[in-house]
Each structure stands twice: as C-alpha cells, then as structure tokens.
Amino acid sequence: MLKIKGLKAGVEDNNILKGIDLQVNKGEIHAIMGPNGSGKSTLSSVIAGKEEYEVEGGSIEFDGTSIMDLSPEERAHLGIFLSFQYPVEIPGVSVSNFIKTSINETRKAKGLEPMPAGELLKLMREKMELLDIKKGFLSRSLNQGFSGGEKKRNEIFQLATLAPKLAILDETDSGLDIDALKIVANGINKLRTPENATIVITHYQRLLDYIVPDFVHVLYNGRIVKSGTKELAFELEAKGYDWIIKEVEEQCI
Numbered sequence: 001m002l003k004i005k006g007l008k009a010g011v012e013d014n015n016i017l018k019g020i021d022l023q024v025n026k027g028e029i030h031a032i033m034g035p036n037g038s039g040k041s042t043l044s045s046v047i048a049g050k051e052e053y054e055v056e057g058g059s060i061e062f063d064g065t066s067i068m069d070l071s072p073e074e075r076a077h078l079g080i081f082l083s084f085q086y087p088v089e090i091p092g093v094s095v096s097n098f099i100k101t102s103i104n105e106t107r108k109a110k111g112l113e114p115m116p117a118g119e120l121l122k123l124m125r126e127k128m129e130l131l132d133i134k135k136g137f138l139s140r141s142l143n144q145g146f147s148g149g150e151k152k153r154n155e156i157f158q159l160a161t162l163a164p165k166l167a168i169l170d171e172t173d174s175g176l177d178i179d180a181l182k183i184v185a186n187g188i189n190k191l192r193t194p195e196n197a198t199i200v201i202t203h204y205q206r207l208l209d210y211i212v213p214d215f216v217h218v219l220y221n222g223r224i225v226k227s228g229t230k231e232l233a234f235e236l237e238a239k240g241y242d243w244i245i246k247e248v249e250e251q252c253i
C-alpha cells in the first residue's frame with residue numbers, strides 16, 4: 001500500500017529526514033516511535049503532503065503510483081488520512097456537520113453526489129455504536145470545550161466514518177491521559193480490517209499496551225534505526241531509548 005524509499009526531507013537548510021525506507025501493507029498496524037525531535041511528525045506531514053516541508057530525495061508510492069506531486073487534498077482523496085496534532089476549535093460547526101462535510105468532499109473528488117441524508121445518518125449511528133459515542137456528541141461544536149478524550153473520540157469518529165485506506169495517527173506526548181490513550185487504541189483495534197492500514201506515531205510505549213502493532217520502528221535523528229515486532233516496544237519500555245541511541249552511535253564510530 002505505502003512504499004517509501006530513501007526519503008529525505010527538511011525545511012530550508014535543515015535536513016530532518018535523512019533517508020527513510022518504510023513499507024506498509026494492507027491489514028498492518030505499524031508503530032513509529034522515537035525520542036522528541038527525531039522527525040516523527042515531519043515524516044507524517046511529508047506522507048500527507050504538507051507543503052511546509054521540502055522533499056530532497058527518495059520516493060513515496062501509494063497503491064503502486066507515486067504521490068510525490070500530489071497536493072494534501074489529492075492524497076486525502078486517495079485514502080490517506082492524517083490526524084490533527086492540534087485539533088482546531090470551530091464554534092458553530094457541529095461534529096455531525098464536520099463529518100458530513102468531510103465525507104462529501106471525498107465523494108465530490110470521486111465524482112459522486114453528496115451522501116443521501118438517510119444513509120449518512122445510518123453510517124453515523126453505526127459508527128457511534130461501534131465506538132461507544134453518546135448521542136449528544138454529534139451536536140456539540142467542533143472541539144469547543146472538548147476534553148482530551150473527547151477530541152480523540154471526534155478524531156476516531158471521523159476516521160471511522162471516512163474509512164481511509166491508510167490512517168496516520170500522530171499522537172503527541174502532551175495532554176494524552178490514559179482515557180484518551182484508550183479511546184485511540186480501542187478505535188484503532190475496532191476499525192482494523194484486512195483492507196486498511198494504520199501508522200501510529202507515538203513517543204509513549206504505553207499506547208502499545210492497548211494496540212498490538214505488527215511492526216515497530218524506531219526513528220532517531222531522521223533515520224529508522226531499528227525495526228522489529230511488538231517485542232521491540234517491550235524492549236524499549238524496559239531499556240529506554242538510550243539503549244538504541246548508544247547502539248547507533250557505536251555503529252557510527
């Protein structure tokens with residue numbers, strides 16, 4: 001589904017990603033971990049096509065074709081979803097309206113008519129039930145006065161209704177309490193199908209107590225320095241990042 005080769009990217013003179021290789025197949029959950037400042041958010045932004053980063057080399061293919069020249073919107077319409085790290089508050093726009101707009105934008109890009117109201121309602125109800133979302137939530141103003149957990153609920157709800165092929169969830173370290181963490185993890189587990197894939201970016205090993213990733217990658221200083229299975233996450237939890245950093249530095253000498 002996603003094939004990244006030798007990806008180098010940065011901002012002006014600052015090289016952030018220094019050659020990333022990553023392959024994500026459908027049905028898989030990948031966790032990308034690493035200390036702060038290692039380039040995790042940059043990687044997700046570059047996959048999503050955010051224009052603030054300059055790609056200096058390498059390739060990104062999605063379903064067999066290069067997406068390097070596509071805008072963020074075009075990538076989204078192909079089925080790449082990137083969660084917001086800092087969700088915006090939009091007074092006057094309800095959760096349900098926001099979901100409706102997101103769904104219909106995607107349909108429009110595919111040349112489809114807006115989803116009929118009845119169908120939309122059915123879809124929302126189905127996903128609300130799946131994710132344990134209370135009815136009043138739909139009429140709340142987007143992110144206004146939302147707790148950390150509610151913001152995450154909204155994000156996972158959006159993910160459930162849009163059903164992208166590839167979800168990239170960049171989980172910041174701050175403000176994620178254990179409830180919010182569980183909402184994200186449960187959502188990912190429940191939305192998993194053999195046809196979709198998820199990349200969870202996290203600084204916290206704790207998130208992985210609730211999601212079992214198929215692969216774990218450690219990003220450090222713009223490179224994936226170690227890849228493995230969930231055992232790697234346990235090892236990281238026990239030994240901390242210093243252990244890998246030391247190993248990498250020894251290899252460089």
Ligand SMILES: Nc1ncnc2c1ncn2[C@@H]1O[C@H](COP(=O)(O)OP(=O)(O)O)[C@@H](O)[C@H]1O
Binds near residue numbers: 038
């Ligand atoms: N827009 C930007 N402008 C300048 N420097 C940036 C920008 N985005 C990221 N960086 C730098 O790139 C490095 C990696 O950042 P980031 O991808 O946010 O790391 P992480 O998500 O792993 O904490 C950091 O040193 C950060 O300061």
Ligand SMILES: [Mg+2]
Binds near residue numbers: 040041042172
């Ligand atoms: Mg980050």
